[in-house]
Amino acid sequence: MRVGLIPESAFEQMGLWSGEVPTPVLETFNGLLAVRSLMAVCRLGLLDVLADGPLSSEEVARRAGTAPMPTRRLLDVVASQRYLVREGDAYALTPAARRWLLAGSPDSVRDYLLWRYYEWEWVSRLEDHVRTGSCMLGRPELDEQGWDTYQRAMRGLARLGATEIAARTPFPRGASTMLDIGGAHGFLSVAFCRRHAGLKAVVLELPEAVQASAPLLAEEGMGDRVVHRAGDALADDLGEACWDVVVTSSVVHHFTAEECASLARRVARSLKVGGVFAVIDFSRPDVPGGKGQTSALMDLYFGMTSVSGAWSADQIAAWQRDAGLVPRKPLKLRRGAGSVIQAAVRRA
Numbered sequence: 001m002r003v004g005l006i007p008e009s010a011f012e013q014m015g016l017w018s019g020e021v022p023t024p025v026l027e028t029f030n031g032l033l034a035v036r037s038l039m040a041v042c043r044l045g046l047l048d049v050l051a052d053g054p055l056s057s058e059e060v061a062r063r064a065g066t067a068p069m070p071t072r073r074l075l076d077v078v079a080s081q082r083y084l085v086r087e088g089d090a091y092a093l094t095p096a097a098r099r100w101l102l103a104g105s106p107d108s109v110r111d112y113l114l115w116r117y118y119e120w121e122w123v124s125r126l127e128d129h130v131r132t133g134s135c136m137l138g139r140p141e142l143d144e145q146g147w148d149t150y151q152r153a154m155r156g157l158a159r160l161g162a163t164e165i166a167a168r169t170p171f172p173r174g175a176s177t178m179l180d181i182g183g184a185h186g187f188l189s190v191a192f193c194r195r196h197a198g199l200k201a202v203v204l205e206l207p208e209a210v211q212a213s214a215p216l217l218a219e220e221g222m223g224d225r226v227v228h229r230a231g232d233a234l235a236d237d238l239g240e241a242c243w244d245v246v247v248t249s250s251v252v253h254h255f256t257a258e259e260c261a262s263l264a265r266r267v268a269r270s271l272k273v274g275g276v277f278a279v280i281d282f283s284r285p286d287v288p289g290g291k292g293q294t295s296a297l298m299d300l301y302f303g304m305t306s307v308s309g310a311w312s313a314d315q316i317a318a319w320q321r322d323a324g325l326v327p328r329k330p331l332k333l334r335r336g337a338g339s340v341i342q343a344a345v346r347r348a
């Protein structure tokens with residue numbers, strides 16, 4: 001999937017074909033403001049006030065407490081992005097806005113868009129990263145509100161993929177115990193437990209994450225079937241032959257190669273015979289730039305924001321193999337923008 005210039009008339013189409021359109025001007029000007037406009041309507045709550053039906057821009061501004069004229073301009077931008085339609089003087093949400101951007105929608109990525117404000121700061125330092133190779137956050141240096149925003153954002157994303165991951169991860173028959181390393185809000189464990197009636201899960205997370213995400217887990221009403229354990233996956237004892245399933249989703253890109261290899265060894269020891277270790281993460285393309293724009297951008301993003309960048313499925317499988325596990329073929333997630341499930345089994 002790529003972002004690009006989409007002509008809105010035959011004249012513009014011809015311009016693009018002729019090569020006479022200065023594409024970098026539009027890609028940067030339109031791109032810059034389009035991204036920030038979408039972030040802003042979410043942060044300012046301008047879409048949520050439209051949840052019950054169309055309103056004029058003046059009424060949107062009155063309810064959201066914003067200035068009428070800039071509000072109208074912003075709504076027009078978002079209408080051009082097809083999240084709003086104008087009906088006379090009124091603006092109405094499109095089905096896409098209702099599904100993806102309203103706070104209360106089960107598929108809402110609104111919280112994830114609010115995380116963009118943190119990423120906006122990091123992206124402003126891209127040149128430093130490229131000049132020096134510096135990484136922007138080995139561990140997120142976040143205050144309380146930052147942790148809250150981060151955990152809500154991760155939950156928004158996890159809700160999109162958790163059902164598929166729970167359905168496609170190899171699952172030992174009769175499994176009853178699961179460890180979810182770096183499981184944050186716990187939504188992946190929730191999805192596994194909803195699918196498998198006899199399963200209980202422990203979500204091992206950094207203390208700051210547990211504090212921020214405990215209310216999110218409580219919202220799921222899973223009682224003692226999914227519980228948090230505050231700790232550090234790189235240092236804590238994971239136990240011996242006690243888990244049927246160990247999963248870790250979107251976590252190993254935070255760790256160095258040595259840390260990943262050590263984690264795989266400790267996970268292997270902690271698994272029961274027949275148990276499964278599933279690593280779910282963005283898989284770095286084997287051929288640089290070889291898998292499209294999203295993949296190239298994700299590779300840049302992880303390189304910029306985590307200690308080691310993303311890993312390839314082959315590298316993850318190698319750690320699993322070195323730990324004495326038997327890796328399966330990676331499964332590409334349908335909704336995962338280049339993410340895979342790399343599972344491995346503990347044989348006798």
Ligand SMILES: C[S@@+](CC[C@H](N)C(=O)[O-])C[C@H]1O[C@@H](n2cnc3c(N)ncnc32)[C@H](O)[C@@H]1O
Nearest residue numbers: 154158182183184205206209232233234249250
């Ligand atoms: C990108 S989030 C992924 C959250 C969740 N697994 C998901 O898929 O939505 C990475 C999580 O890993 C956690 N994490 C990072 N280092 C950790 C460590 N050493 N021990 C436990 N959790 C860790 C972070 O606190 C964060 O919540």
